[in-house]
Amino acid sequence: MKSRIKFFTIIGSLLLFVGCGSSENQNSNSSASETTHVGQSGVKDDMSNPNVVQVAVGSPDHSTLVAALKAADYVDALANVGPFTVFAPTNSAFDALPEGTLATLTKAENQRQLRDILEYHVLLGVYKVDDFVNGRKLGTADGRSVEIQKNAEGTVLVNGAKILGSVQASNGIIHVVDKVLIPE
Template identity: 70%
Template sequence: MKDILKFILGAILISFSVGCDDAKTESETSSISENRSVGQSGVVDDMSNPNVVQVAISSADHSTLVAALQAADYVDALTNVGPFTVFAPVNAAFDQLPAGTLESLVKPENQRKLRDILEYHVLLGVYKKADLVHGRKMGTADGRSVEIEILENGDVLVNGGKIIGTVEASNGVIHVIDKVLVPN
């Protein structure tokens, strides 16, 4: 009789233990599936060095670029590990585009075209200013290439856009430029 009671008590404890583990697993699974829709850009990390998107977001001179990244659904791609070299036009560079161009590009039906333009500003790999060589054509994330020009005074141009500053990020380097690069 004692053996039967021990067996029943043991079965109850095992059932209870398994049931608790299942509940925990369901809770964990629910939490994981909720986070799947967030994407890399939704990860909050205030301890690490900022990535290229976080650097752009923190710059008042790049609010138009950030809005374009969001409209093109390109934020998550640039928050990933990389490494990336990003040629980041300042707001004034976007102002130099023909009237209505930016307004047209941020429309949902032009998302792919906008993303192609933004990918034209990205190189895969880290290329610091010293790595840029006169006359070199460098492949961009959209499959095209940009050409580097080094002037006698040391200024570096990318398809005619002048690099006016450089900022390192956790997943690459950002060269601030004074022109929006538009692929041919």
């Protein structure tokens, strides 16, 4: 009986010793994670295929879109698993909006309105250009729908915005468009 007690005492001491050593590491890790609160967009991964947000961030033609995503607090949502189809207006598409529109939308008090507009550019699921059918309506992330126009030459329009090109991402696909889609 004494040998069993001695055995469990030794094992308990070893576990306590090992546990204390790893607890210091856990404490230092937890304090680091407590100081930085980032969502999925804050994950650093240079080895995998980029997600739709990372593709947009890497495109000099989409800096206005990225700024709008940040202002609408919509970056983490689009950095998640998806899959998403994103209609990504170019900087020149944003420049074509009436003067002052973007400045007004990016104000903190208009965040919900801006987010609604950005959600209007997102479909749940992956739709490649070949999947689009003329006259088809597709539901957007904000609960509305966009209409696809496709001519015989294969040119695809989404509510009148021309798809200029497409980029595959790890969590979906991006279709670069020449106009900002405004929900009606």
